[in-house]
Amino acid sequence: MRQTENESEKFPPCGYGLLGLCCSACLLGPCRLSPFEKESERGLCGDNRDLIVAKNLLRLTMVEAVGVMKSLKETVEKCADQNLTQHSKKRPTQRVEEGLAEKYGFSPKISSKQMAQFLIKESRNLLSPFPESKGSLLSSLYPEKAFPSIYRDNFLSESLTSLLSESMNFGQRKLSEAEGILWKCLQISMHTLISKELRHDLQYLIDGEESSDKDKKALDILGCLPSKPSPVIILLSSEDAPFNELIKRMANEFEQNLKGVSLLIPITEDASLLNTGRRLFKKWSLSVPEVNAIVLISSKSATPVLGALILGFHVASFPPLPIHGSGRVEKFFFEDFKKRFGNNYFPSWQEDLFSSILEFLRGRI
Amino acid sequence: MDRKIFFHPERCMLCFSCVLACQMNSLGISEVNKIPRDQEPFQRISINFTHGTPWVWKCQHCVSAPCIEACVSGSLRQKEEGTGVVHQPETCVGCGSCLLVCPYNALEYDEKEERMIKCNLCCDEEVPPCVKACQTKALVYREPNLFAWEKKKEFVLEMRRVREAD
């Protein structure tokens, strides 16, 4: 009845956090720039708001990347110190290998051992700061035709670690360009996704059952795609994601409003985005941006959003990236991106989001 | 007696959420994503270090408020029921005499409209947005005597702890 305080929600969301304007990079902080102050306002370290927003995003992606690296490393070690050949006897089906072999473009006869060694080598490259050799993996796995956007100005790097270490001093360095930082974010998230996928495949090789079985099934829908290219709607949401219900509802609405044209693919692993893109390319031999595949993401982490963007999907994310604090960063995501690669980032807070996406899809049919 | 906004300095972590909430409310925005880049907001609550303690300065809504007596246009008045100094911008002429007598400097001059601005406790809402936004419940919205009563209770619990010691 009589509400005395904010008993309703334990922690009211912090406005500055949502704006991306709360910087706790150094011990002088936390600095909180008011969104109402004029652009010239700076934090104690001298960063203006564009930099603060960008660096916050960078910190986010880096943290997530480190987490993924750790799990990949563990899997590699686990995989290295057990004898796969005799292990493979126990395995009921060869389906997994075949799938993988075909995916990595090996002859079907390749033994799981060799394949594992290959994958481990690639993973080592990603993990170590000094990649041994330029592996053939990326180019084979992510052909330029499918993902043109990741082949711009040597975007692909061999090692995630080196990327991170670069970004470290990026974070420190003064007067760095906001855009530059944002590129790093995209790069890192891209490689994070790659490492994730590698980890999954290694996992298959070790113990036959497929960890992301759901996604595999969901992706099988791609088999029954119409021969004529048409827009595709992809739902990316893990169980604990905040806006699951919302995006499900939206997706269904789309399906009703655009009968027979678009089709829904619910996936839970952001790593599956790569696979999706690849399958789409196989089907229509069209690059992802051309396919007009739109991903509705509900996730707590920034990696899937950025990854999907750089892979060339159209993206609407819930909650939105914390970028409203800086006009420059917003411009980068909403306009520059479109200019360069032709895929849009729909800011999920605008009222006419639904209709605008609908319009967009209609235009593409 | 009507509720007032009270402040627990020991709980405040200077996150300025209350300020942001107040500014957004002054523009009638509820979500941060809708913050416009061009408009000038009003800020009727401010935090600063006072003798080394964070302190929130705002209108205290005095029971017998000097600003009401000072006001020349009668646009400052007590709420009909209970206490709370409300300000009608429509009739305000911006003479600033309230500013001269206010001990807490709780009023602000709005050059554009040439009139004063002050905290109206956001009368239309159950709980003022600044209190809602507070991350640590440093700002509370209470009847004065209930607030005092709660403080007494805290103190008594402390005393009891001491007593159990000996």
Add this chain to the structure above:
Amino acid sequence: MARQRIGYFENRQDPENICSRCRMCELMCAFHHHQVGNPRRGRIKVIALGQGEDIPVTCLNCEDPPCMNICPTGALYRKTADGMVQVNEDICIGCAMCLNVCPVGAITLDPVDGVASKCDLCQGEPQCVTYCPASVLKMTDAGQFARYRMKGFAKFLQTVREDQ
């Protein structure tokens, strides 16, 4: 002499010598100051914690009283350097800042007059002390109260020694 205040002296051993929440202090305080019956206008308050825990609270007459320091109109004042902090109702504007800074919440806004109201020791003979049936309220000062606590602690130590 040191600064006087109302202290709460209880004896946990004697069930009759603990505050029994009869609230006579509140009633008499309100009666003395306003000639009415209305505990919420009293300047002392018995706080009930349940399970038989009741403790009266009133002004501690701090050494460096925040209420007096922050009062913008000077309505809170001390006649003499070691006197009780008092309220000048005529110039109090009821801004409730003293409530906000008082460490124990001993100051309240009078629900009727709307001015700050706090213990003034009734000009020397406190009614709460006179009428407390359990006689647990006494005029005291910080030093005396400290000695009282020390005594209690010493007793405690004694029992410990006896246990060994």
Add this chain to the structure above:
Amino acid sequence: MSFFAGGYAGQILYVDLTDGSIQKKPLDREFALKYIGGRGFSSRILLDELKPGIDPLSPDNLVILATGPLNGTPTPSASRLTVAAKSPLTGALGDSNSGGYWAPELKYAGFDAIVFDGRSSEPVYLWVEDGKAVLRSAKHLWGQKIHQTSELLKEEVGDDDIHVCAIGPGGENLVRYACVVTDEESVGGRTGVGAVLGSKLLKAVVLRGAQDVRIADPKRFKEAIDAYRETLVGEVWTETLRRLGTPNLVAHRQKLGIWGAKNFQRATIDGWEKISGEAFREKFLLKVMGCMGCMVRCRRYSAIREGPLAPTYTKGPEYDTINALGAKTYVTDPAIILRAHHLCDEYGIDEQTAGSSIAMAMELYERGILKKDQVDGVELVFGNGEALLHFIEKIPFRKGFGDLLAEGTKIMGQQLNADYYAIHVKGLEVDASDPRSLPTRALTYAVATRGSCHLRGFPYIDEFIKPEEAMAFFGTPSVSDLHGLEGKGKMVAWSENWVTLADLMGVCKFAWYRSRSFPMLIKRGLELMNDIFVATTGLPMNSEELYRCGERVYNVEKMFNLREGFGRESDYPPLRFFKEETPDGPAKGAKLNQEEYDRLLDEYYEARGWDKKTGIPTPEKLRSLGLP
């Protein structure tokens, strides 16, 4: 808004639960002068506004929460609240009186009394703050015990400093002797007003008030209460009550041999020391508590800290707790008594009727009238504490045999046709002591207008009045003789009128009449009280007039009972007291004598100015009291 110079808040709140309408009516000055307050208000309103012969649990019944003019002032021990309705237990006038903090708070909230009428369609509670009242849904509170209820309410209001008057599951399930509990510990127990509230689906009345209770003449008031305090401090009774509380009477009962142990089959208790006041003080007493502004502080706060029943924190026990839950059922384990008492308060049932009913069931079981399968297979014999607790857990929910126990002894007696073993007057169980050896007390219990009650009159005068005082005041020295009969009727009538004043004023009887000298009674009870009343309210009053107010109210109550069909025949003690002799103890062999008692009753009626055959007040009596 009130035109009273002080004391009264000047408003009565009428709440019609059927249509949820709430209206405030100003308190009439004449009405106030005639009936003072408390029981006076409630009895008069019941007489005026109730249709004769209605079902107490029907919407037609009224529930009245009334305060006296002195509640809320610093008058020592002015804390009593009167809750009244037509009693579902007896069918006669039902009222009960409880201390605590609620009655003063009602004055601070701006009302002298609240009258509830009709029946709500869904559970509600009434929120009263500073003269404003509103009904709110209590769906979430329904079924909660007393403590949970007030916890939830405090949470809901966002303030711990509120005062709650609530009913427990007992009241909700219409246990005929459900009680009204204020502030979680002060119980308006007898005559089952809680059940009436339950039938109206009113769960609680919550107060918060900061309004003044004005005092007309502060200077005179101060002098008066100081004088009143003087009479209290150093008073023997006050000292004893503070030290031991009402349980000090345990020793006294044992001394005179007037226990009603084993449902009045025994007059003494073996091992009574275990349940004496000293024992409880030794083992359980946490601290002494006092109601609002109390100088006497007879209230205990006890805790069971070890043993199977720990932890139990509860207010009490009182003497009547020990008598009903201990003596009558012959359970002499203090811990179990305390626990049972705690449960009764939590579930909101009257421990005295509950104890008596269980005691009666025990006797019936031992006599073979009740079979084991009838009593849920419990070995229901005297002294069985587990059985006691077992059924106290069952009664509030009317589970199993608890359903019958929840009806009280009168109906139990009728249903099991064992009336003889139902020890009650007008349906209310005999509580305080076994009056067989003391006919005066038998008379007091029998003629009390709410059924057997030891607080309606003050027969104990004969324990300390001096012969010359008796001669001077009652015209016969035999009043000072504990066993003498002459003049006792007169004395009882006088004491009743005089004691009634306490309930009218809202002052606690223990501060009022517990005294060791008769002149002190007059001084404190009439003169000082008159002083305080006049100083508080500024109304014209003198001690004679005040006394007549008490008599007036008593006659009003009598008229109510007569209307409900309680004539002379209902003014008799239970048959058992005439048939069976006191089995043991100092008063061995004593029993009531029909002729003696008739003579007493005649004398009493005469002193009251009532018709001897019917007990109807004579017209001239009524006229002299200004009753139409």
